[in-house]
Amino acid sequence: KAGVTQTPRYLIKTRGQQVTLSCSPISGHRSVSWYQQTPGQGLQFLFEYFSETQRNKGNFPGRFSGRQFSNSRSEMNVSTLELGDSALYLCASSLDGVGTARAYGYTFGSGTRLTVV
């Protein structure tokens, strides 16, 4: 079956702009999470969505937001981009149910590489 699909793969944006990244989970997966990966901070949890509701949120400013649609596809948005937002943004999906990731782990997409100039 198809894996987790993230689009676009690469983005270059100017400081102050906003950006929207898209993630399509594995068919049947209802939980979608987002992570930011940078050389300095490593992998950091942004938020998790389940059944169109944000269920968990990491320690990121309000400029980072997301949403999930009824087909489980998810988008994340970053407004007023800063140079420090340059990173690889990874989306991960898992089966529904709280704690499912504990049993089965997450399946990650290939990521969107965002460069802010």
Next chain:
Amino acid sequence: GDSVTQMEGPVTLSEEAFLTINCTYTATGYPSLFWYVQYPGEGLQLLLKATKADDKGSNKGFEATYRKETTSFHLEKGSVQVSDSAVYFCALSDSGGNNRLAFGKGNQVVVIP
């Protein structure tokens, strides 16, 4: 809060050598533990997992045992290949039902022919 610590620095070794990457964790309760691998330009792939103490996860010749007494989950492989060159991340998912992963900093592994 929950955290994962991996040994510092890249790991460089020759083909067919023994690989070990240390991972220790801090968490309340009984977390699940994972090793993920990241190849250049790619996302993360689940390598193996363990969900309770003394469980041994294994895949593609890699193994790791969940040691609650030492809060560790060290990754080992008996004979590495050039194709094992990648970055390896240790991660945990807590027992509180939060569907989130806490990751270590990762270790770059370079296998020389």
